[in-house]
Amino acid sequence: MLFNSLPYILFLFVLCGLYYLSPRRFRWVLLLVASYAFYMCWNAFYIVLILASTAIDYSVALLLGRTESRTRRRFLLGASLLTNLGLLFVFKYWNFFNDAAADLCAALTIPWSVPNLTVLLPVGISFYTFQTLSYTIDVYRGRIEPERHLGRFALYVSFFPQLVAGPIERAERLLPQLRENHRVEAERFLSGGLLIMWGLFKKVVIADRLSVYVDAVYGNVPEHNGLTYLLATYAFAFQIYCDFSGYSDIAIGSARLLGIDLMTNFRSPYFARDLQDFWRRWHISLSTWLRDYLYIPLGGNRLGNLRTYANLAVTMLLGGLWHGASWNFVVWGALHGSALALLKATGPHRERFKEKLRIPPPIMVGAQLLATFHFVCLTWIFFRAATVTEALQVVAGIASDWGSPFIEALPLAHAAFGIVVMLCVEVSLAYGIRLPTRLRPVPIATNWIAFYALFFAIALFGAEAGRQFIYFQF
Amino acid sequence: MVRNFVLLIAFTGGLVLLDRAIGTALRAAYDRTVTGEAGGQINDALRHAGRDIIVFGSSLARHQVDPKVLEDHLGLAAFNAGCNGQDIYYARMLESLLLQRQCKSRHFVYVLNWRDLVQDDLERSRMFSVFADESPTIRQILAPSLSQQIKLQSHAYRFNTLAVSTVRQLLVPEHEGTDGFVGIPIEYEPVSTDFADMDHDLRGGLTSSERQVMLQKLKLYRDFSDSAQRQHISLTFVVSPTYRDGRTRGLGERQILNELSKVADETQANFLVLDETTVPAFRDVLCFGDPRHLNARGAALLSRLLAECLASGPDDVAKKQRDDE
Incomplete structure (x- = not known):
């Protein structure tokens, strides 16, 4: 569903109506479902990557909030970085670096036979990966408290207007807004x-x-x-x-x-x-x-x-x-x-x-x-x-x-x-x-x-x- | 709350009023244009709805069939409604408008471009949006989806991309002759690159996606033919020549022409092959402006053969062609 299409305008129109008519404590559910549906219109399977990223950073942030040990905190941050950047690397950069390595090895007459991957690049992966990383790093630095509400955190990762091409929002700015109750304002x-x-x-x-x-x-x-x-x-x-x-x-x-x-x-x-x-x-x-x-x-x-x-x-x-x-x-x-x-x-x-x-x-x-x-x-x-x-x-x-x-x-x-x-x-x-x-x-x-x-x-x-x-x- | 509701109503009302006003103003300007591929040519064709013979098609029609030659041979008034870059979408929608306007034609001629059957580009014919209220066929073709139907409710949107060209044609009309025919004057000097894409033209037959497009488009050809027959207008499909420099037809081209001839058979339309395989003169490079278009000299020959066909029936012409060979 492209922003520059009538279905998106209709989607937004209906969502706004439902959003302001629904009880305030359930609004995040509506936005989360709409965000996932919006993403799945492009490729239903790749929602798994967003879910994985959400689950990892939610858990890592909670654990970071519970530990004072510098070593453990570093380990947890490293785990988040490794997983998020690992997913990004596999889906976006594997073939590029593999080809570069193959070219280099060919020039040096070293055998190289690592196969390329035939996967579709998940839309928005660079954007939501950077967004979740900023959250985990900010929690690690003590700039923000970990979000304990899984649903709201999932919405922070997947909020549909900025999910596929940004702006890459910071948690300290977006998460508080997701907790607020918004009223209809002309x-x-x-x-x-x-x-x-x-x-x-x-x-x-x-x-x-x-x-x-x-x-x-x-x-x-x-x-x-x-x-x-x-x-x-x-x-x-x-x-x-x-x-x-x-x-x-x-x-x-x-x-x-x-x-x-x-x-x-x-x-x-x-x-x-x-x-x-x-x-x-x-x-x-x-x-x-x-x-x-x-x-x-x-x-x-x-x-x-x-x-x-x-x-x-x-x-x-x-x-x-x-x-x-x-x-x-x-x-x-x-x-x-x-x-x-x-x-x-x-x-x-x-x-x-x-x-x-x-x-x-x-x-x-x-x-x-x-x-x-x-x-x-x-x-x-x-x-x-x-x-x-x-x-x-x-x-x-x-x-x-x-x-x-x-x-x-x-x-x-x-x-x-x-x-x-x-x-x-x-x-x-x-x-x-x-x-x-x-x-x-x-x-x-x-x-x-x-x-x-x-x-x-x-x-x-x-x-x-x-x-x-x-x-x-x- | 009440104030917001009133404002919303006023805002929507203003939008609708402005939309109608802009649409009406543009329609008035548009109706005065009779030149330009972005729409004026449709008005020109509609003004000639009373002609006995109307020729449809793409540049293959526009540059290759001279109505004056038809008139001289048949004593019937003819008009060339071919439009560069257009295909059966354009012809079908134009036909629906003509038939609604008490078209008095006795013959429709459609100059076939077999490549169009595997290319699906409805956007090129979007200028018919202007006539959305006048023909169910146009609405059916241009707005198959709900979102398109909603968009077409806007009278301003119907002039999407047309506003600039409408104003341009009003201020500086292009000279396009009086009967729609534009002959290609230049002599053709073939170069090897002219044939580069031709060599790849569906040589290996049709892919499944091309076949899908072809099936959709064949339905439009069938509808085009049926609509003409219902109004007792005889229809002739014409296959025009290509300069092949010794090359033969590809498998895909043969398959498409075969399907088209079946449509002609089913709908009692004539299917006339006036190309280099049936008319030896069309193997001469001097007849061509480029590999796919006859120049004015070739067009005169094609038009004469077509006139003979319309006068005596396609079987006689085919026989004559064989005799000539």
Whole structure:
């Protein structure tokens, strides 16, 4: 059941009705059943993995709460990490590392005959694994108390709006909300509904329209030239942003209808002034997860410059690998990691250089935005291309082989309309542009107008065939 | 509580009113377009519902059957309603609209594209949503599921993807001739890559999924034929030529054509093979614009043969073809 489908909207509508009509103490049951049903619509069997992850982390957290022994606590944490990451490794990374090992052994003429697994990648495994891991680590660190209610904990792991593609929620934020009794609030419904419509707009009017063009180019790289690669890369930059942030908006909006606030996952990332700023705005739930559970435990920036650069590189490399078992994602992560380390290393020099140049601030900000956006676009080539070789071919093409571009006029025209609308909204949000008070209509009318505008934009310009969200594959 | 309920009613009412207003405005604009593959061509075909002969099909019809040649040979008014990239979904829905509008045609001609029988892409024909209220056949085809039926309740949604092209066709109409025929003027210079995909075209026969699609589509062909017969309109299916450069038909293509000829037999439609196997002239590369489409010269020949067939009955033409060979 895709977020961008009518069955999901109907599912949400019916669930909201039942949720607010049912007795408060049983609401978690309804949400848990709905969450499992939502997941099982994709693959009923793989619910077993979620149940296993739930059972393990629930038990480990309870045991952690009962013991003070440092050794036992470490053992319990290790058991949770091993099981969760073990499942993730088997289902997501086994074949990748097995192939890499086979290639290495072949190069060294060492026999290697470990078979690959023929299993389907469970949807959302990377997301719920990280979510449960953060819970266990937080209990281990003493930041939160273990949840004693198995049902609520199971709901924390499987809460359907964010189960398959995040935001990766922290227990300290989500679990208390699952214990609360939520009342019907018109404002929540309106803002949640608006957010859902905004997410759908970004998904079906922009991302799905652009995907037609991007798929046509990246699906047949040798047939196109440099200018086409460049256009397709810009298109992909907006496609992936609108696809993923659209998903997040629908998730946050859906949860809001049920009285639950999920964390913001995107904050106008293409308005970032440098790469560090980009990662404060892009997939915030993952970047903060990596910061809190990987970068800081590795030493963060407390162990000297060299170690800081190494920690950044390792964190981003693993962040890249989190996205998928492919060398493309490794290169993507490595590029981001290296660039972050380089920016860190050259920070003071760049500041001095900027002062010497005395460029007016608006021009400097514009140049920084453009430079950051283009570096991110460069890395998207490795993210989108089927192989590293193809990505290099695209980069080489952009650098040298310009001719008449291949254009898909209709989908690009629809997407361009959507991008203009989105950028207007994001600029106004990012730079706090507000209508003068006397021009502002009453809030309810504003919301209604926005809702109607989004509804009809989706109806008229949205792509019809419901395409899957890109991040489902991670 | 009461206030919330009133607000909900007002909100829904506003949505419905706006939906109807947008739908009505777009329909008024849409009805004025007579060009463009995104819908204007349907209006153009409907305006020519009084023609004696109407030709259906994809680009194989649009570029290969010249109504003027038919008119010259038969003295009957003809119109080419073929549309690039379309298949039996388009033809069936257009036929239903034509028949509802007191179509006075005596002959329907359907130029077959055997590849369409193994490809299921209803999205390409989604522009018929505009006419959802006018034909049960259209609703049946476009909205087989409950969710599609709900979506089609929105009059604005019926113009999904059509709004931009409707405005464009109103402002800058494409020139498409007056009888629907668009000849391909260029001479064909074959290159080896033209045949690369042809060599893979169902050479090994049909897979089970392709067979499933074919069975669904054959039903539409049968319905198309039955509907025409019920209105006493004779129907002729035409197999047009392919430039094969010495290659033979693949097994899959033969199986599909065989099934289509059975449908024609069952529904008393004519099944006319006017391709390179029956007309030696179509083995000449000079007749082609590309391997799958005749150029204007080839189209004139095909149209003439088709006219002779319609004048004398398909058996006579087939006999004549054999005599020519």
